[in-house]
Amino acid sequence: EVQLVQSGAEVKKPGESLKISCKGSGYSFTSYWIGWVRQMPGKGLEWMGIIYPGDSDTRYSPSFQGQVTISADKSISTAYLQWSSLKASDTAMYYCARAQRITMVRGVTSYYYYYMDVWGKGTTVTVSS
Amino acid sequence: DIQMTQSPSSLSASVGDRVTITCRASQSISSYLNWYQQKPGKAPKLLIYAASSLQSGVPSRFSGSGSGTDFTLTISSLQPEDFATYYCQQSYSTRVFTFGPGTKVDIK
Numbered sequence: 001e002v003q004l005v006q007s008g009a010e011v012k013k014p015g016e017s018l019k020i021s022c023k024g025s026g027y028s029f030t031s032y033w034i035g036w037v038r039q040m041p042g043k044g045l046e047w048m049g050i051i052y053p054g055d056s057d058t059r060y061s062p063s064f065q066g067q068v069t070i071s072a073d074k075s076i077s078t079a080y081l082q083w084s085s086l087k088a089s090d091t092a093m094y095y096c097a098r099a100q101r102i103t104m105v106r107g108v109t110s111y112y113y114y115y116m117d118v119w120g121k122g123t124t125v126t127v128s129s
Numbered sequence: 130d131i132q133m134t135q136s137p138s139s140l141s142a143s144v145g146d147r148v149t150i151t152c153r154a155s156q157s158i159s160s161y162l163n164w165y166q167q168k169p170g171k172a173p174k175l176l177i178y179a180a181s182s183l184q185s186g187v188p189s190r191f192s193g194s195g196s197g198t199d200f201t202l203t204i205s206s207l208q209p210e211d212f213a214t215y216y217c218q219q220s221y222s223t224r225v226f227t228f229g230p231g232t233k234v235d236i237k
Contacts, residue, residue, distance in 0.1 A: 035226065037173075045165075045173065045216050045228040059224035062130060095172055099226075104179065114220040115163040115178035122172055 002026040004034075004096050004120035011126045012086050019082035020123045022096030029077035030054035033099035035116060036070060036081050040092045050099060051079055086127045096120045131155055131222050133229035135215075141237040148204040150232045152195075152217035160196045161221035167231075168213045176215075177202065204234075212236055 007021040035050040049060040053072040097116035132155040160180035165173040177193035190205040217229040
Protein backbone atom coordinates (compact mmCIF):
# COMPACT_ATOMS: atom_id res chain seq x y z
CA GLU A 1 0.00 0.00 0.00
CA VAL A 2 1.28 3.43 -0.94
CA GLN A 3 1.25 5.72 2.06
CA LEU A 4 2.79 8.77 3.64
CA VAL A 5 3.12 8.67 7.41
CA GLN A 6 3.62 11.99 9.15
CA SER A 7 5.11 12.64 12.55
CA GLY A 8 2.97 13.42 15.55
CA ALA A 9 1.48 16.63 16.87
CA GLU A 10 3.86 19.26 18.22
CA VAL A 11 3.41 21.99 20.81
CA LYS A 12 6.17 24.59 20.80
CA LYS A 13 6.96 28.05 22.11
CA PRO A 14 7.66 31.07 19.91
CA GLY A 15 11.30 31.19 18.89
CA GLU A 16 11.83 27.44 19.12
CA SER A 17 12.93 25.31 16.19
CA LEU A 18 11.02 22.37 14.79
CA LYS A 19 11.40 19.66 12.15
CA ILE A 20 8.44 17.50 11.15
CA SER A 21 8.63 14.45 8.95
CA CYS A 22 6.80 12.54 6.25
CA LYS A 23 7.83 8.95 5.56
CA GLY A 24 6.88 7.30 2.29
CA SER A 25 6.35 3.60 1.77
CA GLY A 26 4.97 1.25 -0.85
CA TYR A 27 6.53 3.06 -3.79
CA SER A 28 9.86 4.35 -5.12
CA PHE A 29 10.35 7.36 -2.85
CA THR A 30 13.08 8.89 -5.00
CA SER A 31 10.92 8.95 -8.14
CA TYR A 32 8.14 11.29 -7.00
CA TRP A 33 8.05 14.89 -5.84
CA ILE A 34 6.72 15.43 -2.29
CA GLY A 35 4.82 18.64 -1.58
CA TRP A 36 3.99 20.40 1.69
CA VAL A 37 0.67 22.15 2.31
CA ARG A 38 -0.35 24.39 5.20
CA GLN A 39 -3.86 24.71 6.56
CA MET A 40 -4.34 27.30 9.27
CA PRO A 41 -7.25 26.78 11.67
CA GLY A 42 -10.54 27.17 9.82
CA LYS A 43 -8.79 28.24 6.62
CA GLY A 44 -7.97 26.86 3.17
CA LEU A 45 -5.05 24.96 1.72
CA GLU A 46 -1.81 26.83 1.02
CA TRP A 47 0.99 25.48 -1.17
CA MET A 48 4.34 25.76 0.63
CA GLY A 49 6.84 23.96 -1.55
CA ILE A 50 7.99 20.71 -3.04
CA ILE A 51 11.06 18.49 -3.12
CA TYR A 52 12.30 15.75 -5.39
CA PRO A 53 13.99 13.25 -3.05
CA GLY A 54 15.99 11.74 -5.89
CA ASP A 55 18.24 14.78 -6.12
CA SER A 56 16.81 17.12 -3.43
CA ASP A 57 15.70 19.67 -6.03
CA THR A 58 13.43 21.98 -3.99
CA ARG A 59 11.02 24.71 -5.03
CA TYR A 60 9.26 27.08 -2.64
CA SER A 61 6.14 29.16 -2.95
CA PRO A 62 7.20 32.82 -2.77
CA SER A 63 5.04 33.18 0.35
CA PHE A 64 7.13 30.59 2.20
CA GLN A 65 10.59 31.15 0.73
CA GLY A 66 12.96 31.92 3.59
CA GLN A 67 10.35 31.03 6.21
CA VAL A 68 10.76 27.25 6.16
CA THR A 69 13.22 24.66 4.88
CA ILE A 70 12.19 21.55 3.00
CA SER A 71 14.60 18.64 2.87
CA ALA A 72 14.66 14.89 2.33
CA ASP A 73 16.71 11.87 3.33
CA LYS A 74 16.25 9.33 0.57
CA SER A 75 18.07 6.64 2.54
CA ILE A 76 15.11 6.47 4.92
CA SER A 77 12.41 7.61 2.46
CA THR A 78 11.57 10.66 4.54
CA ALA A 79 10.86 14.28 3.71
CA TYR A 80 11.06 17.09 6.24
CA LEU A 81 9.67 20.53 6.89
CA GLN A 82 11.54 22.67 9.36
CA TRP A 83 11.48 26.05 11.05
CA SER A 84 14.40 27.74 12.74
CA SER A 85 12.30 30.14 14.81
CA LEU A 86 8.60 29.48 15.17
CA LYS A 87 5.96 32.16 15.42
CA ALA A 88 2.42 31.95 16.75
CA SER A 89 1.24 32.39 13.17
CA ASP A 90 2.85 29.05 12.26
CA THR A 91 0.09 27.32 14.20
CA ALA A 92 -1.56 25.09 11.61
CA MET A 93 -2.03 21.63 10.21
CA TYR A 94 0.72 20.64 7.80
CA TYR A 95 0.18 18.00 5.15
CA CYS A 96 2.66 16.25 2.92
CA ALA A 97 1.47 14.82 -0.38
CA ARG A 98 2.96 12.88 -3.26
CA ALA A 99 2.93 14.51 -6.68
CA GLN A 100 1.99 12.02 -9.36
CA ARG A 101 3.04 12.83 -12.91
CA ILE A 102 1.23 11.55 -15.95
CA THR A 103 1.89 12.08 -19.62
CA MET A 104 -0.86 12.89 -22.10
CA VAL A 105 -0.08 12.91 -25.79
CA ARG A 106 -2.02 15.21 -28.07
CA GLY A 107 -0.93 14.96 -31.64
CA VAL A 108 2.85 14.99 -31.63
CA THR A 109 3.18 16.82 -28.31
CA SER A 110 3.52 15.26 -24.87
CA TYR A 111 2.07 17.11 -21.89
CA TYR A 112 3.07 16.38 -18.29
CA TYR A 113 0.40 16.78 -15.64
CA TYR A 114 1.00 16.79 -11.90
CA TYR A 115 -1.51 16.18 -9.14
CA MET A 116 -1.33 15.23 -5.46
CA ASP A 117 -2.58 11.66 -5.33
CA VAL A 118 -1.46 10.42 -1.91
CA TRP A 119 -1.68 12.51 1.25
CA GLY A 120 -0.40 12.09 4.76
CA LYS A 121 -2.87 12.51 7.63
CA GLY A 122 -1.26 15.77 8.64
CA THR A 123 0.82 17.08 11.54
CA THR A 124 -0.69 19.65 13.88
CA VAL A 125 1.77 22.32 14.99
CA THR A 126 0.73 24.59 17.86
CA VAL A 127 2.95 27.54 18.75
CA SER A 128 2.00 29.27 21.97
CA SER A 129 3.76 30.95 24.83
CA ASP B 130 2.31 34.08 -9.47
CA ILE B 131 -0.86 32.45 -10.70
CA GLN B 132 -3.84 33.30 -8.50
CA MET B 133 -6.87 31.06 -8.23
CA THR B 134 -10.39 32.13 -7.32
CA GLN B 135 -13.48 30.01 -6.68
CA SER B 136 -17.16 30.77 -6.65
CA PRO B 137 -19.25 30.56 -4.72
CA SER B 138 -17.32 30.50 -1.46
CA SER B 139 -20.12 28.43 0.02
CA LEU B 140 -23.41 26.96 -1.05
CA SER B 141 -26.30 25.11 0.50
CA ALA B 142 -27.84 22.25 -1.42
CA SER B 143 -30.09 19.25 -0.94
CA VAL B 144 -29.43 15.59 -1.58
CA GLY B 145 -30.06 14.91 -5.25
CA ASP B 146 -29.27 18.45 -6.39
CA ARG B 147 -26.92 19.19 -9.25
CA VAL B 148 -24.07 21.31 -7.91
CA THR B 149 -21.60 23.39 -9.93
CA ILE B 150 -18.47 25.04 -8.57
CA THR B 151 -16.38 27.42 -10.63
CA CYS B 152 -12.63 28.00 -10.49
CA ARG B 153 -10.83 30.77 -12.33
CA ALA B 154 -7.10 31.26 -12.91
CA SER B 155 -5.43 34.68 -13.20
CA GLN B 156 -3.81 33.57 -16.46
CA SER B 157 -4.26 30.72 -18.89
CA ILE B 158 -3.27 27.37 -17.38
CA SER B 159 -4.41 25.18 -20.26
CA SER B 160 -5.90 22.11 -18.55
CA TYR B 161 -3.44 21.99 -15.63
CA LEU B 162 -6.20 22.01 -13.05
CA ASN B 163 -7.00 19.56 -10.26
CA TRP B 164 -9.94 19.29 -7.87
CA TYR B 165 -9.86 17.99 -4.29
CA GLN B 166 -12.47 17.25 -1.66
CA GLN B 167 -11.77 17.80 2.01
CA LYS B 168 -13.96 16.74 4.91
CA PRO B 169 -13.52 18.17 8.43
CA GLY B 170 -10.50 16.75 10.21
CA LYS B 171 -9.34 14.82 7.15
CA ALA B 172 -6.67 15.21 4.52
CA PRO B 173 -7.76 16.36 1.06
CA LYS B 174 -8.73 13.72 -1.48
CA LEU B 175 -8.07 13.97 -5.21
CA LEU B 176 -11.21 13.93 -7.35
CA ILE B 177 -10.26 15.24 -10.79
CA TYR B 178 -6.91 15.85 -12.47
CA ALA B 179 -5.97 17.50 -15.77
CA ALA B 180 -9.28 19.40 -15.63
CA SER B 181 -11.51 16.50 -16.61
CA SER B 182 -9.92 13.14 -15.76
CA LEU B 183 -11.65 11.26 -12.96
CA GLN B 184 -9.32 9.80 -10.34
CA SER B 185 -9.66 6.06 -9.91
CA GLY B 186 -12.27 5.13 -7.34
CA VAL B 187 -14.08 8.49 -7.46
CA PRO B 188 -17.81 8.20 -8.22
CA SER B 189 -18.87 9.14 -11.74
CA ARG B 190 -21.28 11.78 -10.42
CA PHE B 191 -18.20 14.01 -10.17
CA SER B 192 -17.02 15.62 -13.38
CA GLY B 193 -14.72 18.44 -14.38
CA SER B 194 -14.52 20.65 -17.40
CA GLY B 195 -12.82 23.75 -18.74
CA SER B 196 -9.51 24.97 -20.06
CA GLY B 197 -7.59 28.20 -20.22
CA THR B 198 -8.78 30.27 -17.26
CA ASP B 199 -12.25 28.95 -16.44
CA PHE B 200 -13.05 25.57 -14.95
CA THR B 201 -16.03 23.81 -13.44
CA LEU B 202 -16.54 20.95 -11.01
CA THR B 203 -20.00 19.40 -11.26
CA ILE B 204 -21.67 16.95 -8.91
CA SER B 205 -24.57 15.55 -10.90
CA SER B 206 -26.64 14.31 -7.95
CA LEU B 207 -25.42 15.37 -4.52
CA GLN B 208 -25.10 12.58 -1.99
CA PRO B 209 -24.90 12.86 1.81
CA GLU B 210 -21.19 11.99 1.77
CA ASP B 211 -20.47 14.87 -0.65
CA PHE B 212 -20.96 17.59 1.93
CA ALA B 213 -17.42 18.92 2.20
CA THR B 214 -15.12 21.69 1.03
CA TYR B 215 -13.81 21.59 -2.53
CA TYR B 216 -10.54 23.09 -3.72
CA CYS B 217 -9.12 23.63 -7.15
CA GLN B 218 -5.36 23.61 -7.72
CA GLN B 219 -3.30 24.71 -10.70
CA SER B 220 -0.25 22.68 -11.69
CA TYR B 221 0.80 24.91 -14.60
CA SER B 222 3.50 26.81 -12.72
CA THR B 223 6.77 24.97 -12.35
CA ARG B 224 6.33 23.20 -9.03
CA VAL B 225 4.34 26.06 -7.40
CA PHE B 226 0.92 24.50 -7.38
CA THR B 227 -1.46 27.12 -5.99
CA PHE B 228 -4.82 26.22 -4.49
CA GLY B 229 -8.06 28.11 -4.79
CA PRO B 230 -9.69 29.41 -1.58
CA GLY B 231 -12.23 26.61 -1.42
CA THR B 232 -15.99 26.16 -1.74
CA LYS B 233 -17.91 24.75 1.19
CA VAL B 234 -20.93 22.65 0.30
CA ASP B 235 -23.37 22.16 3.14
CA ILE B 236 -26.86 20.85 3.68
CA LYS B 237 -29.81 23.07 2.90
